[in-house]
Amino acid sequence: MARFEPLPTVRFAEGELRIIDQTLLPGRYEILSLTTVDAVCDAIRLLRVRGAPALGIAGAYGLLVAISEGGGGNLRDRVDDAARRIAATRPTAVNLGWALGRMLIASRTGDVSDLGAVLEREAHAILAEDLAMSEAMTSHGATLIADGDAVLTHCNTGGLCSGGGGTALGAVFAAAADGRSVRVFADETRPLLQGARLTAWECAQRDVPVTVLVEGAAASLLSSGNVASVFVGADRIAANGDVANKVGTLGLAILARRAGVPFYVVAPSSTIDSAIPDGAHIPIEHRGDDEVIRFGGIATAPSGVDAYNPAFDVTPADLVDAIVTERGVHRFPYQFTGKR
Amino acid sequence: MARFEPLPTVRFAEGELRIIDQTLLPGRYEILSLTTVDAVCDAIRLLRVRGAPALGIAGAYGLLVAISEGGGGNLRDRVDDAARRIAATRPTAVNLGWALGRMLIASRTGDVSDLGAVLEREAHAILAEDLAMSEAMTSHGATLIADGDAVLTHCNTGGLCSGGGGTALGAVFAAAADGRSVRVFADETRPLLQGARLTAWECAQRDVPVTVLVEGAAASLLSSGNVASVFVGADRIAANGDVANKVGTLGLAILARRAGVPFYVVAPSSTIDSAIPDGAHIPIEHRGDDEVIRFGGIATAPSGVDAYNPAFDVTPADLVDAIVTERGVHRFPYQFTGKR
Secondary structure: OOOOOOOOOEEEEOOEEEEEOOOOOOOOOOEEEEOOHHHHHHHHHOOOOOOHHHHHHHHHHHHHHHHHHOOOOOHHHHHHHHHHHHHOOOOOOHHHHHHHHHHHHHHOOOOHHHHHHHHHHHHHHHHHHHHHHHHHHHHHHHOOOOOOOEEEEOOOOOHHHOOOOOOHHHHHHHHHHOOOOOEEEEEOOOOOOHHHHHHHHHHHHOOOOEEEEOHHHHHHHHHOOOOOEEEEOOOEEEOOOOEEEEOOHHHHHHHHHHHOOOEEEEOOHHHEEOOOOOHHHOOOOEOOOHHHHEEOOEEOOOOOOEEOOEOEEEEOHHHOOEEEEOOEEEEOOOOOOOOO | OOOOOOOOOEEEEOOEEEEEOOOOOOOOOOEEEEOOHHHHHHHHHOOOOOOHHHHHHHHHHHHHHHHHHOOOOOHHHHHHHHHHHHHOOOOOOHHHHHHHHHHHHHHOOOOHHHHHHHHHHHHHHHHHHHHHHHHHHHHHHHOOOOOOOEEEEOOOOOHHHOOOOOOHHHHHHHHHHOOOOOEEEEEOOOOOOHHHHHHHHHHHHOOOOEEEEOHHHHHHHHHOOOOOEEEEOOOEEEOOOOEEEEOOHHHHHHHHHHHOOOEEEEOOHHHEEOOOOOHHHOOOOEOOOHHHHEEOOEEOOOOOOEEOOEOEEEEOHHHOOEEEEOOEEEEOOOOOOOOO
């Protein structure tokens, strides 16, 4: 039994992939039904569903959509083709490729007539494992949070980034569920404002006090002595513990170290890509200029001006005081080897 | 003769204070006429005019508005009262108080019948000195910029922040006017986007290539090795060289130091407050939540969520490789004493 009720971030029923449309929050809470692989790819690309663990689950269920969608040709080919298309939507999130790979391996077992049932079982297992991993990793993470702590966080790492239980922000909710008084400082997280929109929304839903700040204010906040720890998630972790996460994470880690504030990463072990020796080998997705130089349809910069818009950055392992997975609290130096 | 044409950021003519309305840029370039002290205070408070040197000039001319506005009572009292009201609009910018103090000292000379002429002369002198100081400090600053350099900057420190010649960004324009190939990376500078809106606009006006980034991307940009130097302005500098500037500056300074990128402050010596021993004594203005949690009238966070919104932060002097004023390039350690 989870310590707190997971959100229905990504679910599958009646041949449909149902997601909370995260682009509409906090103004509107709406469940979006995706019935074609195109719609699944678009939803991922447009960040209607985002967060490494949630992407893995959405990708897995996306293959069930490929089956229920119907269409010509060989069923296995259709599933393989859907996996290729979905995998190409977001290059940095390792969970997406990991979940799709796991689904394809499952698809090779048994007869093609069982394919739908086999894949459905596998996708449900991925969701169930994600919820169990969230429960475990947020419990481990909560041990790093004391009564009265203020936690600074970046982007959204609550239930919305996963099957519903969350990673880093989930650890704060687990501490709150354990009865500790906690508060959250949420970086607004430009350009897409996942902190202001999603993290603040989740905190408000769970009655955890939350204060939003622009990324530029994090340095003065950290140096004020009012922050006990920084908690962030991860999109991919290299074997040496280098962490790729939402752009802005590296800056926070450097500022936290200078301020003497511990910096923690909470992520499922499926985020660890032990085939990648260090962060220099992690591909970084660069996104379009408009995310930076337009806001709600309004140009914030003169036309013709371009933008530098990497979606992620890489934090070197030595700036990360602990990496928390469902297996426990790992301390620097890290050595993640072997299969996940 | 200035190396590049100053902008008409703050001017006075026919009893009116005329400013470029910076809240309308980059969408619209419009000169706003202010004919009452209330309008001057509102324009400062709403950041229609902003930037420490520009605020000093606007404040000085604001006292001429107090005279041309008319009204009852003693003329000197009216001027004194206007000075008090204008000074209270923005507590951190030392130039505002400095210019107003200088105007009040001038107002005590000669007969009250000469008051208008005396104050007009003094205000014009403040503008003329500002333009000359910009010319000098941007020339000194330009010596720190080599051909081919990419300069990262924060907020707006071009002609719009001053009488028209600028401070830190002006140094980039001076280097460009000297024929050196330069490019600008502009932090968008949340919450008010002075970088995206104003710095990018000024660069585009002067054909200097500019790329906008969110503050969260500065760490990865600096660690990429593609930035030669960081140039920022200052709102107040303590005697020991601690620098109060737009929130986000401290973070940039810490990141630049870690990346081995030199960090320069360009500001007129009127920004130096030698009565303040160090940055801990600089009052920091905190602004309203709505700047952070609303954008263009749209809520970006759920209702009821509050914001941490300091307008400035303080960068310790040891992170500042040089402070450039109209007098030259000062290197750490700093010891600013005596009268400005």
